[in-house]
Every structure is written in structure tokens, then in C-alpha cells.
Amino acid sequence: MMSRSIHRLAIIVVGLLILTVTACHRAEMSKPLIVIIVPSQDNPFFKSEADAAAARAQSLGYRVRIDAHDDDAYRQDNLIDAAIASNAAAIILDNAGADSSIAAVRRATQAGIPCFLIDREIEAEGIAKAQIIADNNQGARIVAEEFVHAIGSGGGDYVELLGRESDTNAQIRTKAFHSLLDKLPSLRLAVGQSANWSQSEAFQKTETMLQAHANIRGIIAGNDTMALGAVAAVKSSGLKDIVITGLDGSPDAIAAIRAGTLRATSLQPAVLIARMAVDEAYKFLHSGSTGKPERQVIPCDLVTSQNVDDFGDFEKLR
Amino acid sequence: MTTVLNTKRGSAALARSSVRTLLFVLKARAFFVLLALLVLFCILAPSFLTANNLAILSKHVAISAILAIGMTFVVLTGGIDLSVGSLAGLGGMVAGYLLTQGILIAGVVHYPPVAGVIFITLAVCLIVGLLNGWLVARAGVAPFIATLGTLYIARGAALLISNGKTFPNLAGQSLRGNKGFPLLGQSSFLGIPLPVWIMLCLFALAWLVAVKTPLGRHIYAVGGNERAARLAGIRVPRVKVFTYAASSVCAALVGLIIASQLEAAHPATGESFELNAIAAVVLGGTSLMGGRGSIPGSLIGAFVIGVLSDGLVMLGVSEFWQMVIKGTVIVLAVAVDQLQSRLQSKFLPYLQSASAEVRA
Numbered sequence: 001m002m003s004r005s006i007h008r009l010a011i012i013v014v015g016l017l018i019l020t021v022t023a024c025h026r027a028e029m030s031k032p033l034i035v036i037i038v039p040s041q042d043n044p045f046f047k048s049e050a051d052a053a054a055a056r057a058q059s060l061g062y063r064v065r066i067d068a069h070d071d072d073a074y075r076q077d078n079l080i081d082a083a084i085a086s087n088a089a090a091i092i093l094d095n096a097g098a099d100s101s102i103a104a105v106r107r108a109t110q111a112g113i114p115c116f117l118i119d120r121e122i123e124a125e126g127i128a129k130a131q132i133i134a135d136n137n138q139g140a141r142i143v144a145e146e147f148v149h150a151i152g153s154g155g156g157d158y159v160e161l162l163g164r165e166s167d168t169n170a171q172i173r174t175k176a177f178h179s180l181l182d183k184l185p186s187l188r189l190a191v192g193q194s195a196n197w198s199q200s201e202a203f204q205k206t207e208t209m210l211q212a213h214a215n216i217r218g219i220i221a222g223n224d225t226m227a228l229g230a231v232a233a234v235k236s237s238g239l240k241d242i243v244i245t246g247l248d249g250s251p252d253a254i255a256a257i258r259a260g261t262l263r264a265t266s267l268q269p270a271v272l273i274a275r276m277a278v279d280e281a282y283k284f285l286h287s288g289s290t291g292k293p294e295r296q297v298i299p300c301d302l303v304t305s306q307n308v309d310d311f312g313d314f315e316k317l318r
Numbered sequence: 319m320t321t322v323l324n325t326k327r328g329s330a331a332l333a334r335s336s337v338r339t340l341l342f343v344l345k346a347r348a349f350f351v352l353l354a355l356l357v358l359f360c361i362l363a364p365s366f367l368t369a370n371n372l373a374i375l376s377k378h379v380a381i382s383a384i385l386a387i388g389m390t391f392v393v394l395t396g397g398i399d400l401s402v403g404s405l406a407g408l409g410g411m412v413a414g415y416l417l418t419q420g421i422l423i424a425g426v427v428h429y430p431p432v433a434g435v436i437f438i439t440l441a442v443c444l445i446v447g448l449l450n451g452w453l454v455a456r457a458g459v460a461p462f463i464a465t466l467g468t469l470y471i472a473r474g475a476a477l478l479i480s481n482g483k484t485f486p487n488l489a490g491q492s493l494r495g496n497k498g499f500p501l502l503g504q505s506s507f508l509g510i511p512l513p514v515w516i517m518l519c520l521f522a523l524a525w526l527v528a529v530k531t532p533l534g535r536h537i538y539a540v541g542g543n544e545r546a547a548r549l550a551g552i553r554v555p556r557v558k559v560f561t562y563a564a565s566s567v568c569a570a571l572v573g574l575i576i577a578s579q580l581e582a583a584h585p586a587t588g589e590s591f592e593l594n595a596i597a598a599v600v601l602g603g604t605s606l607m608g609g610r611g612s613i614p615g616s617l618i619g620a621f622v623i624g625v626l627s628d629g630l631v632m633l634g635v636s637e638f639w640q641m642v643i644k645g646t647v648i649v650l651a652v653a654v655d656q657l658q659s660r661l662q663s664k665f666l667p668y669l670q671s672a673s674a675e676v677r678a
Contacts (some may be wrong), residue, residue, distance in 0.1 A: 024640045042482035042585050165637060194637040200576055204378050205631050211371040212363055212632035223586075232580050236504055252582070289612055 019078040031063040032089035034281065037079050039094055040068045045270055046094065048314045049119065053092050053274035060282050062089065065260030070294025073100035081102040082289060084111045090281040094119045097135070098168050102127065106142050114284055116277040119270065120169070125294060132296045134268040136169055140176035143245050144264040146302060150243040150263050155186025156217030159201050159209050160243075161230060163222040170194075173222045173247060181220075190216060195226045209235050216244035217283050224253035224265055227305050231261045249303055249314055259307045266300045271315035273298055319654070337665050342604030344658040348601050348618045348651065359629035365635040373511055379624030380570055386616040387517075387524045391561040393599050394528075396608025397454060397461035398540045399562060402569040402595055404472035405443050406588035409573025411476040412439045414583030415483030415575035418495055429494035433621060436502070440570045446472055447566020465562075469592070476585040485583040489571065496613060503578030513575045517617075520568065525613045532537030541608025597644075598623055601651045622647070 034057045038046040046068075052062045065086075069076035070200045076096040083091050084107070091108055093115055095101035099174065102124045105115045109127055117131040151158070163170030172194075181187050190213040195202035202221065208227060210216060219234070219242060221227035227246030234242050246253045249267025256262035276298075279288040303311055343350060359366045385402050392399045414433045420427040429437065446468055453464035490497040505512050527536040536557045539547040548554050572591070577583040601619030604611025626647060630640045 011402055042477050044483060047482055093557065097401075191634040193631055193634065196637070198586075199582065199584055203580055204628075207374045208371075208378070208628045208631045211368065211374055214365070226583070229354055231580075236579070252484060255486065 029063070031061060032285075034062045034088060034090050034092060034201065034278070035083040035084070035088045036064060036066045036092045037076065037078075037094065038066065038068055039096065040070050041066070044252070045052075045248055045268070045314060048092065049270040049274045052271040052315075053118070053278050056275045057092075057279040057281075059226060060278065071096050073097050073104075076101060077104045080108050084108060084113060084305050088113050089285055091115045091116050092277050092281065095122060098123045114281065116281050116284075118125045118273050118277045119268075121295070122244065126313075129284055129297065130277060130290050130292065132273045132276050132292055132298065134270070134273060135297045135299050137267075137300045138286065139266040139268060140173040140247060141180055142300065143247055143264055144220065144301045145176045146150070146182040146304060147218060147243060147245045148180065148187065148266040150245075151218050155184065155188075156190050157190040157215055158212060158218040158220060159206065159213070159216055159230075160189055160192035161206070161219065161221040162192055162198045162225040163226070165194050167197075167220070170197075170222055177220055195221075195229065196226055197223055199225045199229040199232075202226035203233045206230045206233035207237065210234070210239065213224045216242060217243075220244075221246050223252040224248040227262060227265070228252055228256060235261070247249055249301070249311065251313050254303060254308055254311055257303060257305055264302060264304045267300050267311055267314065268300050269315060271313065273306065334616055335336075341418055341658070341662060341665065342477055344654060344661065347654055347658075348615060351601075351647070351651070352618055352622050355622065355625045355629065359625065359632070361634040363629065366629065369509070370382070373506070373509065373514070375516045375624060376517075377511040378628055379620050380511075380513040381575065382591065382598050382623060383517050383617055383620035384513075384520055384568050384572050384575075384592045385565075385591060386598035386620045387613060388565035389592075389595045389599050390602075390604055390611060390613055390616040391528075391604060392461070392565050393596075393604050394537050394541045394608055394611055395558055395561050396544070397558065397561065398465065398596065398606070399450065399584060400462065400465040400592050401446065401450060401468040401472055401563060402572075403588040403591035403593075404469045404476065405446055405569035406573035406576065406591055407585055408446070408472040408476040408479075409439045409443050409570035410577035410583040410587050411479045411485065411573075411585055412442050413499070413577050414488055415479050417488050418485050418492055420643045426642050429496045432498045432502075435496065435499065436574060438552070439574055440567055443566045443570030443573070444563055447561060447563040447569075449561035450566065454562065455555035455558040467600055473585075473589075480583075480585060482585060484585075486581070488577060488581045488583065489662050489665055493632055500578050500581050501579075503575045513579075516571060516575070516663055521613065521617055528613050533560065535555070541610075543609070555676075580630070594623060595620075597648050600655075601648065603655060605655075622651075637651065 005273050036050050040046050041050065043157050050066045054066055057064050067079045072094045072095055091113055095117060098121060100256050105122060106127050108115050114129040115217045117128045119133060121131045121133050122128065124148055160174065162174050191207065191209050193205050195205050204221065210233065222229055224246035234244065245263050246265040248303045249265050253262055253265045257265065276314045280292060284290045301316055310316060365371060389399055389402065413435050416430055416438060420429040424665050450465055450468055451461040454461050488499050490499055503513055507515055514617050536552045539552055540554050544554060568657065575590065576587055598619035599616045600606065602611065602615025604615060626644060628642060629644065
């Protein structure tokens, strides 16, 4: 008897709760939805990018949903299906692979949902409404130039930390590094190893490589996380005067440049790109055209101790 | 006549001793593999056998060895703990949070001292370990599933703590009275890095527990035959809970060491570490069916994996090949393990009769 009345009370309370929650959300739900899909939310780069897109979309009067595909094309497929099912107005996508994402983008476009790609491109034109990407090649080249400049005319041996080798960006970056570094006879690649974009892996591998090769003058890393792992390893080895550079422009790297442990990084304007994509989506939804070419390549900025105060979280402030 | 008999006896003795040697080599195979690897890398990489590199190598090994030591107890009872990698990540994040954000008590932010940070981190991970133990021993959930669940829970919790961000600058501030955390992973004592000391102490402790205490014998008994152990009056659930708790504390230590080495806590730290730990345990001759294995074996197993990966990095072998080679070594080691147990059961009567003959 007692338990039944408690049961009933519980049902009523839950029912009331659901009613109030839905009432509160009805106003919110009437706004058009923009779905933002990024690789992960535990990485400061993708998080800043997603947050910037979300903030701009909300200020333009959209409802926002942020999803992460963990670099898994199958998961991305499911997320695109979910976006189609929830009748999104547009999709802002940092995709899971240049080739493996084409079908998903095409399906969304055919369902009448325009896709705006950020940060990474796909190997197809005319499907997405925009592909706005940071110039990885130029970004890697400017940081490599700074690396060469910092090591000086004496040259010497250097170590390269590569990203996940199956990743397109890792390949573009290492290619850009070598297009510059291989021309200089005074610089010699002692060893190149992948640390899979990871800080702890870069730490361990750098420690080991510093043992195997004496007289290392520099460490060029494919991203900031690995560069910071290398900074920790160099510190623990007690070695001095090793030039370390990163790539991406993460807040931690910028702090390390300010502290003098990291020489340089190249900032990818992720926040700018995310805002541009939302603005173009807005324009497209209202006029039927973005007014810009599909492929837009945005240059990166070199960050050194000289100009470190000009930069915030993945954006140039001044 | 006698000479013929003697030569017959002599050849039989020779065969017996060669069988014994073969069994010994197979039994200590992880150790021989380790020796072979050390010799190989000494020849190929000139700076491999320097004191400095061996210290760094042991420091890297300590990470998977500490996990493997805790894992050995779990595997000895016939269980498995998949949550250790995530727990290491969670441990690092808890420490990072306490060092940089402090605890809010009655509207005032308190920064616990480093010892307090370490204690709270161990306690948080211990709770997850106890949950693992409870799920397996009391709720009857299969170990694989129970710890798979806590793998996701712990990783999710680690991400939630910082909302996916990294906690940088864990060096602490004298103003907050929490300086000194980096010492845990970065300092050395008598030329040996502190993480290696932690590994050695845990190893000694775990070995003592395994071979010298009733608890150790109970762990083997539960893994050997759970029903028999229960009938013999062993409190099986309690033994199992202990093993998962031990494993979780080891994982917390690993998380603390990594966060201290990097002076930063990243929520994705420790992904797939559980697989390295399991590989080390299996390489060390512990049977995944439970009841058979040893703590020293796991330590040697962890060294095999560590020497292999560091050595290949020194030689500049590509990441892809490193994975293939590591996988091959693990599979071969387990195949040899099966060969050994088959040989042992085949030759055991023979060897026993031999020893009986000697006695006679």
C-alpha cells in the first residue's frame, strides 16, 4: 500500500519535471539547429574551435549541438545521420579523414543540409559549401625557418617527432619540414620517430633518443603537445641549448614560449576559421550563396618570444 | 655386460639432463629473451649500455612494471583488470585538479600539500578498485565486463574533471604551500630515478605478499580452483577485492608519476596501458586462467617490453614495425608457454621416476 503510493507520487513528480523542462526548452527548440562535429573535445585545439563556432552560432540566433567523432569515420557517419534526423540547418564539420568523409558529407548535402568544413579538407570538390583550412604547409615551413634560424649557421644534428603517421596532417607537416631542412647540408636528421601526437609518448621517446644520439642541437615536433613532451625530456636530461619548436599554437605552448623553454610554434587560426565557417553558413542560409570560393586557405602565424603577447587561445588578438 | 648397462644408464641420464635443461630454458624464457634483447641492442646501438640510458630505460619500464605488478594479483585469481590505463589517467587528473584548483571548503579554496594530494589521488582510485572488486566478487559480473565498464567510467570522469582540458604547471606555488610534486617523477636517489625505486619497493612488497603470506597462498588457491578454495574456508570474495584494490593503487601511482614527469595532467593519459601491463604479465609466464605465475616473471616481462620499445626507438625503427615486432614477441612467448606446459606434463613422470631411481 505504502510502496504503491510512493510509486504514484514518484511518477507524478517525474511527469511534472518533464513538463517544466520541455516547456523551458520549447522556446529554445524553435530556433534552427547548427550541428558542430569535431574530432575530440579533450584536445584544446578542437575544443577552442568548437567553442568559437558555437558562440558565434548562438549569437546569430541558432541552437547548437557539439559532437565528437574521435577520428573514427564510422562514428562520424552516425553523427551525420543524427544531424540529418534532427533536421539541422547546417553542419560545421572538422572531418575524420580526407577520403573516408566524402560519402557522409554528400549524404548530408543530398538531405538538404549544407556542410561547411573547417580545419581539414576532403578529397572532393563541389559537395561541401565551403572548405576553410589552415595552411599546414605554410605553417610548418615558417616554424622550420625559425628552427633553422635558431640553430644558427653552425648546423648540427636534430630530432624530428612526427604525428600519427597515418594522419594526413602529419604527412603534410613532415614533408614541409623536410622541403626546407633537407636543403641545408649543415643540418642532419639524427632520427625521426612518431610519438602519435602524445605528450607522454614524446617525453619517453625523446629521453631515449637523446641517449642514442649525443650532440642533438634541435628537436622539431609535428605539434605542440609533442613539443612540450620534448621540453620535459630535455629538462630531465639536464641538457641545455636545445632548440625545440612545436606547431598549432596551443595555450600551453604559448605559455612555454613565454617561459623560454619552447622556441617557437606556428599558430593555426582555428578560432578565426570556426567563426568564418559559421558566418558563411549564415550567409548561405539567407542568400543561397557564401559569396566565397569553396576552398579557402588561411595562413598560420609564427609565434616566438618576440610577439607572444599578441596571441590568445588559437587566435591572433592584435 | 656392466659397461653396456653403464653406457645405457649414461645416455639415459644425458637425455634426462638435456630434458631438464630444455625445461629450465623454457621456464625462464622471458629472462633469456631479455638477455638476448640486451645483447642485441648493445651490439646495434652503441650507447645502449650506458648507466644513464639504463636509468632512463628503467624509468620507462617502471610505468608498465608497476601496472603489471598489480595486474599479476588480479590475473592470478583468474580475473583481469582493464581499467588500469583509465585509472592512471584519472589519478593524474585528480592530482592536477587538487594542485591547480584546490578544494573548496566552506567558500574558501584550500590547496592540500603534496602528500595530501598523493593520498587523495590514491584514495579516489582505490574506491574505483573496490568497486571493481565488489562487482566481480559480490555482484557476479565477469571481470572483463566489470573492468571494461570502469575503464569507461574512469576515463569519462577524467575528462569531466577538467572538461577535457589539460592541467598545466603542476610545479605548485610556495604561496599555496604545494610545491614539490615534480620530485615524484623527476628526482633521483643514489643515481636511480625515484619511479624506479617505487617500482622496486612495490615489487619487493608484492613478492613477499605472494610467497610469504597466507593472503598470497589464498590468491593462488582462488585462481587454481575457486570451488576448492571456498570449501577450504578461504574467503574468496575478500581475496578478490584485495587484488583489484591493489591493482587500482598501482594504477594511481602510475598516473601520479606521469603527471609529475610532465608537470601536466592530460585526461587521455594512459590509453591502452592496460594492454602493455597484461602483455608484461603474460610474457612473465602468468597464466590468464589463473593459479599459475609469479611477480618476478611480470617484472621481467615488463623489462622485455620496455627494452624492446626503447631499443627500437634508439635504432630508429618505424613505429609501424615496432608494433608488428611487439605483437610477434607476445604471441611467440605465449605459444612457448603452452609448449612448456605440454612438455612438462609429458616428461614429469619420466623425471620423477628418474629421481626415484637416484634415490633408490
